[in-house]
Amino acid sequence: MKKYLVLLPTVLFLLVFFLVPILSIIVESIYQPQKGWVAGKYLQFFTQRISRVAYTRSLLMSLLVTVVSLAIGYPSALAIVSLKSDSLKSFLMTLVVFPLMTNSVARTFSWLAVLGREGLINNLLISLKLTDSPRRLLYTPGAVFFGLLQLFLPLMIISLVSALENLPKEVPLAAKSLGANAFKLFTRVYIPLTVEGIVAGSTLVFTGCITAYVTPAVLGGSRVTMLSTLLYQKTSVTLDWGMATVIAVVMFATTLVVNYLSRKISSLGVSRQ
Amino acid sequence: MAFLEIIDLSVAYQSNFVVLRNLNLSVEKGSFLSLLGPSGCGKTTTLRTLAGFLSPINGKIIIDGKDYTRIPPHKRNMGIVFQSYALFPHLNVFENIAFGLKMRKINKSEINQKVKKAIDLVGLTGLENRLPSQLSGGQQQRVGIARAIVIEPDVLLMDEPLSNLDANLRVEMRNEIRRIQQRLGITTIYVTHDQSEAVALSDQIAVMNSGKIVQLGSPNQVFSNPQKRFVANFMGFQEIASGVVEELQNEFAVVRTTEKSLRARMTTQLNTGEKVVLCARARRMNIDRRDGENKLPTQIISKIFQGENISLILKMPNGNSASVEVEPSQVEDLSEGDRVFVHIPQDHLLAIREEEE
Amino acid sequence: MKINRWLIFALFIAFAILLGPFIVILFASFEPSSTLRFPPTGFTLSWFKKVISMPMFQKSFIFSLQLALYSSFLALLLGVPVAYITARYSFRGKRFVELVTTLPVIIPGMVAGLALLKFFVLLNVFSVKTTLLIGHTAIVLPYVVRSTLASLTNLPVSIEEAAQSLGAHPFKSFVLVVLPNIRVGIISAFIMTFITSFNNVPISLFLTGPGISTLPIVMMTYMEYYYNPSIAALSTLLIGATLGVVLLVQKIFGISKLL
Ligand SMILES: Nc1ncnc2c1ncn2[C@@H]1O[C@H](COP(=O)(O)OP(=O)(O)OP(=O)(O)O)[C@@H](O)[C@H]1O
Ligand SMILES: [Mg+2]
Numbered sequence: 001m002k003k004y005l006v007l008l009p010t011v012l013f014l015l016v017f018f019l020v021p022i023l024s025i026i027v028e029s030i031y032q033p034q035k036g037w038v039a040g041k042y043l044q045f046f047t048q049r050i051s052r053v054a055y056t057r058s059l060l061m062s063l064l065v066t067v068v069s070l071a072i073g074y075p076s077a078l079a080i081v082s083l084k085s086d087s088l089k090s091f092l093m094t095l096v097v098f099p100l101m102t103n104s105v106a107r108t109f110s111w112l113a114v115l116g117r118e119g120l121i122n123n124l125l126i127s128l129k130l131t132d133s134p135r136r137l138l139y140t141p142g143a144v145f146f147g148l149l150q151l152f153l154p155l156m157i158i159s160l161v162s163a164l165e166n167l168p169k170e171v172p173l174a175a176k177s178l179g180a181n182a183f184k185l186f187t188r189v190y191i192p193l194t195v196e197g198i199v200a201g202s203t204l205v206f207t208g209c210i211t212a213y214v215t216p217a218v219l220g221g222s223r224v225t226m227l228s229t230l231l232y233q234k235t236s237v238t239l240d241w242g243m244a245t246v247i248a249v250v251m252f253a254t255t256l257v258v259n260y261l262s263r264k265i266s267s268l269g270v271s272r273q
Numbered sequence: 274m275a276f277l278e279i280i281d282l283s284v285a286y287q288s289n290f291v292v293l294r295n296l297n298l299s300v301e302k303g304s305f306l307s308l309l310g311p312s313g314c315g316k317t318t319t320l321r322t323l324a325g326f327l328s329p330i331n332g333k334i335i336i337d338g339k340d341y342t343r344i345p346p347h348k349r350n351m352g353i354v355f356q357s358y359a360l361f362p363h364l365n366v367f368e369n370i371a372f373g374l375k376m377r378k379i380n381k382s383e384i385n386q387k388v389k390k391a392i393d394l395v396g397l398t399g400l401e402n403r404l405p406s407q408l409s410g411g412q413q414q415r416v417g418i419a420r421a422i423v424i425e426p427d428v429l430l431m432d433e434p435l436s437n438l439d440a441n442l443r444v445e446m447r448n449e450i451r452r453i454q455q456r457l458g459i460t461t462i463y464v465t466h467d468q469s470e471a472v473a474l475s476d477q478i479a480v481m482n483s484g485k486i487v488q489l490g491s492p493n494q495v496f497s498n499p500q501k502r503f504v505a506n507f508m509g510f511q512e513i514a515s516g517v518v519e520e521l522q523n524e525f526a527v528v529r530t531t532e533k534s535l536r537a538r539m540t541t542q543l544n545t546g547e548k549v550v551l552c553a554r555a556r557r558m559n560i561d562r563r564d565g566e567n568k569l570p571t572q573i574i575s576k577i578f579q580g581e582n583i584s585l586i587l588k589m590p591n592g593n594s595a596s597v598e599v600e601p602s603q604v605e606d607l608s609e610g611d612r613v614f615v616h617i618p619q620d621h622l623l624a625i626r627e628e629e630e
Numbered sequence: 631m632k633i634n635r636w637l638i639f640a641l642f643i644a645f646a647i648l649l650g651p652f653i654v655i656l657f658a659s660f661e662p663s664s665t666l667r668f669p670p671t672g673f674t675l676s677w678f679k680k681v682i683s684m685p686m687f688q689k690s691f692i693f694s695l696q697l698a699l700y701s702s703f704l705a706l707l708l709g710v711p712v713a714y715i716t717a718r719y720s721f722r723g724k725r726f727v728e729l730v731t732t733l734p735v736i737i738p739g740m741v742a743g744l745a746l747l748k749f750f751v752l753l754n755v756f757s758v759k760t761t762l763l764i765g766h767t768a769i770v771l772p773y774v775v776r777s778t779l780a781s782l783t784n785l786p787v788s789i790e791e792a793a794q795s796l797g798a799h800p801f802k803s804f805v806l807v808v809l810p811n812i813r814v815g816i817i818s819a820f821i822m823t824f825i826t827s828f829n830n831v832p833i834s835l836f837l838t839g840p841g842i843s844t845l846p847i848v849m850m851t852y853m854e855y856y857y858n859p860s861i862a863a864l865s866t867l868l869i870g871a872t873l874g875v876v877l878l879v880q881k882i883f884g885i886s887k888l889l
Pocket of ligand 1: 286287290292310311312313314315316317318319466
């Protein structure tokens, strides 16, 4: 059929120029024509302190950011959904989306002015006499955490807003209901009904955190090495291509596993209802 | 050979779900044929095959002696009027109607002149610059009609063009369509599941069921003389009894039912001993207190006032229920549960072969 | 209405985290001294002037613009037909095509960047520039396909059939009837892909060469050596431009086109 020929350039483009290189580095990391099967680099990755620390740190950081963005994102999404004015809602959503669209370097650099030696927080602490000399806030896990939170909170809010907007009309908005039963309403009604949105948002945030580069690079630097920054170090500083590839494969595999698990959880949640 | 010939046409979706089976149909030039049938019987499929959007697994479509079976839609010169109007949302009324002419590379002044004529014909003068979204449903369908006829198509195909309009407008547009079609003499195939629409518009009606044409005839033939049980039911006849042909008397048959023998008109030739069903319309039956010729004993199940007349639901001897419409004055003293006789004049009682082939 | 107040409080926190740093950086870029400081000790526009006149930023800015433009165009060229065919026809291998066009979303950018570097640049198959174009086109392609698909599902097939019955070849009906009616989807896809490519770091990070570097990468490199408000000024400019685009898109097409 002639019309299906137009699919060919696109499919070939993505297969040859995108998938093949990626598959080739994955294969190369476990099998090399001269040496046969190789697992040494993987062993190294899981035994060396630096890579183990970076990996655990990345996982824990991603988990923490996911949990906190859920904790802030859920009530925020509820607030946005329960607004009456559609134009206000759409304006707020635009502001939510805006950080996602901003250049990541510019966005991350903004935190330097907040957390730097003469930044907002240190100046605030000093003027409140809570400290007399500037504290080191940058290049700490905390700095990375806030940077990632800003970056991925939008994804969480967007997922939750769309989940909440798809709720049946009869489900009363917690914002409108009164006091005592609200907690029950929230845990018994909202959370079960929005499981899919929660899982989808969490997956996006988690996998996003695992793979984010700019934020840990700028706000964590070499003091807070994470998986992504370690990967770049291996290619630019130590030129250990084998290890770089192994890190990339581990990163990719982690996102695949997380996606797989989230799909499982989602389908469990659906089948229970 | 007729102008449009459909020969042994079979059409399937996904190569195994056969929707049309060996369909045959011929349409004379300039005539108006309706495809009438219940939902899912394959009317739209027939039309889309004629238009070239579906290719048949076998069979032929011949128009004016030329084989169209494998010709792509854009080379067929058929005008289509869609149920959903399918106007181009980004083009105004004038541009919508001019679209087909532009594709034919006709010069500008001729296009202007033809479009203007078409706009006059469908009564849209003054609305040339409106976008489809700024028109009412009826006006949109007028654009749809103008757009299809302005290219002077060999065949005009219409798929339930009025079903999105409200009842009053439907009758008005129905008359418009007939007027325009007769004025231009375009061979037209019109799909509908509304029998009154088909009867009012058509020169010929083809009643379809499960991918086949079960009866082809003039509106009067189809409406008054259904030859098949399915057609009778679809055209509003009720089956009031079944029985066996005892005797033939010219165009009448004497049919023995479980209760008694009745005289009924034949719409196809029957033989003695054949099993038949007896069919009649609600308006063509009367209520009587006494037994007699062509009468059956019944019991009134319910009595429904309908304004001009009253509808009685009767329990027939064979257990079926049937409704009868009568003047209120005739049945004032009757109430639910009463036993009465129903009289069916022999001209209005049809004997139709029982089994469907 | 106790709950209500808590929700508003959460929303406030959320926006403080999302937007607060942008306000801080805006003020920090007016700082006269050469340290990054908030609140600023004075007001000057000299950092803006400086950063605009620096050749390294000028060059990489132009390069990033070109790269974003070319890759977005290429992605439209490759993505729109695929979206059209998959929206309108069912065929064997459709699932495969859909999977292939979502690959760049599944694969982390850094993984793709490293792979492209090793496979194409280090093996001297393509130049750095070509590889950048390939990588950027690939990662923005899924946006094009998704956005076009969404517009196509809202467009009834019958208008294409109408066009064909009126004598338009299927290709002509695509150009004359389909394209004009999905242009909003295509324009918003283009804006999205442009921004995505312009801002990309994970792929561009690995694909630099003598005199070839995208703006975000040049900014990252510069930041390693200098710690003054010039990057703040540049960031303010980029943030402001993005805000402008986002508000414009929201106003013209509605927010849904950005999600
Ligand atoms: N695209 C399709 N794929 C598979 N089956 C189809 C498709 N279109 C129609 N059918 C099936 O073909 C049969 C005939 O459909 P068709 O649309 O021709 O009916 P119709 O007579 O026009 O009915 P209606 O009065 O409801 O419009 C139906 O059983 C329908 O379910
Ligand atoms: Mg139909």
